[in-house]
Amino acid sequence: MEDHYGDRAMSRSPFSLSHEWEWQPVQVDKDKSGYAPLRLPMEEVGLQAIGAIGCIGSVQLGRLFAWKRPHIRRMLAEHKLVQHQLRKNRTTIPVFTLGPRAIQLFNPHQQLNSWCNWSVSDVLSKLVFFQFSCALHEKQKGFQIHPAAAPFTGKVQMGEHMRYVLILRGQETSAIERELRRSQLPVIVIGESLQEIDPLNHVLTTAHALQDHDLRQDYTFYRQKDGIWQRKVTLVE
Numbered sequence: 001m002e003d004h005y006g007d008r009a010m011s012r013s014p015f016s017l018s019h020e021w022e023w024q025p026v027q028v029d030k031d032k033s034g035y036a037p038l039r040l041p042m043e044e045v046g047l048q049a050i051g052a053i054g055c056i057g058s059v060q061l062g063r064l065f066a067w068k069r070p071h072i073r074r075m076l077a078e079h080k081l082v083q084h085q086l087r088k089n090r091t092t093i094p095v096f097t098l099g100p101r102a103i104q105l106f107n108p109h110q111q112l113n114s115w116c117n118w119s120v121s122d123v124l125s126k127l128v129f130f131q132f133s134c135a136l137h138e139k140q141k142g143f144q145i146h147p148a149a150a151p152f153t154g155k156v157q158m159g160e161h162m163r164y165v166l167i168l169r170g171q172e173t174s175a176i177e178r179e180l181r182r183s184q185l186p187v188i189v190i191g192e193s194l195q196e197i198d199p200l201n202h203v204l205t206t207a208h209a210l211q212d213h214d215l216r217q218d219y220t221f222y223r224q225k226d227g228i229w230q231r232k233v234t235l236v237e
Contacts, residue, residue: 013212021120022087033100036078049145058094125167
């Protein structure tokens with residue numbers, strides 16, 4: 001069966017809100033920060049990126065920063081990372097945030113245990129951001145990850161080009177629409193499907209779009225033409 005874009009129906013996204021989810025964060029003691037030094041260049045890069053977005057999955061750590069399990073275990077022991085659990089149906093997914101030591105080094109204004117207030121939608125948006133970053137990393141090695149104010153999950157910088165990344169994951173679209181009307185920022189929007197993005201088409205006329213399933217492969221972006229999303233090859237024009 002095809003949708004109105006001519007695409008065949010796809011299997012459910014692994015990041016879909018239609019799965020049964022439960023976010024199980026861990027509370028930590030700020031007195032456990034310690035004094036562990038940074039040991040590798042990619043340790044600093046990775047911790048800064050995680051701090052910018054909020055959390056990351058275990059597989060994404062390996063794909064994006066080439067961190068191996070012994071390295072991750074050491075960073076947990078040194079309180080640079082905290083491991084939480086995200087329950088999906090009957091599966092447990094390890095999710096990592098900055099630990100007290102990394103917050104002390106890179107995000108001194110971050111409130112410790114702020115992740116305890118996150119919703120499932122918040123967590124999924126951050127994981128989808130890093131899923132996109134992993135896919136982008138396979139195409140373009142030289143990019144940086146930065147924080148961004150809501151409704152954006154974060155932003156990516158490629159040379160002189162900055163793109164604000166909007167992850168649609170069950171949010172109230174009216175609030176997003178108001179913000180997009182006020183700004184003229186270059187946007188990458190990612191939804192579970194193009195149908196999820198469609199209600200915001202009128203304020204995303206210059207945006208680049210992706211669906212969740214695009215992040216599994218060598219993707220190409222969608223751009224709008226006459227209000228319809230169509231495939232386009234390059235990100236930077």
